[in-house]
């Protein structure tokens with residue numbers, strides 16, 4: 001295989017229907033694939049196929065483009081889809097080389113040890129990408145490479161454990177899809193990361209375990225340059241806690257103002273950060289911050305301690321008030337604990353009512369395999385570890401202790417109705433997202449009800 005002729009098709013699997021109400025309105029760009037594209041584009045013929053966008057045909061693309069390598073990214077629930085895509089790729093062209101990567105490959109690479117998958121990228125760096133693909137282009141068997149688990153070595157690696165390197169994505173690689181990428185009502189919307197890791201180290205959280213227990217901030221000049229290059233009017237900054245560092249935020253605003261950059265920003269932030277420097281957050285709002293996704297998690301202070309949250313329930317009220325006064329929307333997320341009884345669910349609904357976020361979402365506590373929580377709840381798990389598609393954030397995965405599963409799902413349904421009918425304000429959504437998105441959200445919310453009713457009846 002001549003180096004200049006090697007063709008690589010990078011694929012994002014189609015979306016798996018999840019029992020999450022607002023998830024359907026988040027079509028983020030496949031940034032991991034854009035990063036791989038950026039590293040390899042000058043060396044090989046490379047293309048991204050986003051199967052999450054309707055209308056794409058995998059077999060047809062394989063036939064017309066005829067890739068030598070098919071690389072597939074993954075989320076935790078995507079394992080079976082990735083294996084299926086690898087199998088289908090080999091059906092079209094037997095000698096095609098298949099590569100799996102993404103979040104699940106980092107957390108449980110062994111999920112992809114499969115007859116149809118040749119290499120698994122546990123983490124991605126410039127060096128390991130270039131090393132593997134250069135061997136593939138030359139038709140050589142690769143040596144052991146850090147972070148790459150190859151079938152020829154029985155999926156062994158060098159044993160060096162690393163993390164994903166920060167690499168600027170090449171957003172031109174998804175030009176044909178970009179108009180579809182959205183984040184709730186913001187469409188088109190790009191995503192970007194300005195910092196990796198999180199020092200809050202909440203017990204239930206996978207992200208700091210993947211990215212590191214301390215923030216690793218990327219140079220702001222590099223960030224502003226990316227923002228200036230992004231065509232979309234809105235950008236979701238998916239750092240774990242973008243509002244974490246006061247000095248950095250001030251410098252961020254200085255640069256936006258000096259370069260006259262105007263965008264809408266949405267970000268994740270912790271309660272602790274919001275409470276720490278409200279004046280700076282106000283300045284970020286003057287520079288385009290429109291909404292913040294805040295993990296309030298629970299109404300119960302004891303649970304906050306158990307979750308190792310670095311803030312209290314009282315702080316959550318304070319953060320809600322600060323955002324309200326600054327005029328930044330709050331999109332709140334909560335976790336339903338499997339030990340809640342009916343009264344806890346009632347207290348939870350009262351808590352949301354007092355916090356008054358513009359949008360609320362929730363998920364039952366989900367103890368993923370790599371979390372210490374997994375050990376605590378091992379005996380109460382309702383799914384096998386290999387039942388990947390059930391490990392979405394929407395399903396109850398831990399057997400409730402104070403009521404039957406059916407009763408618990410009944411309470412979950414009540415929460416859905418409460419949030420959709422009482423809390424998620426129609427005028428707000430109309431103003432923020434427009435009538436057509438509101439209709440889509442409304443239809444999506446209605447569509448999710450039968451899913452939960454079915455889950456309840458099956459319990």
Ligand code: SF4
Nearest residue numbers: 198200201202205240
């Ligand atoms: S603040 Fe958010 S990202 Fe950071 S550890 Fe806690 S849940 Fe994870």
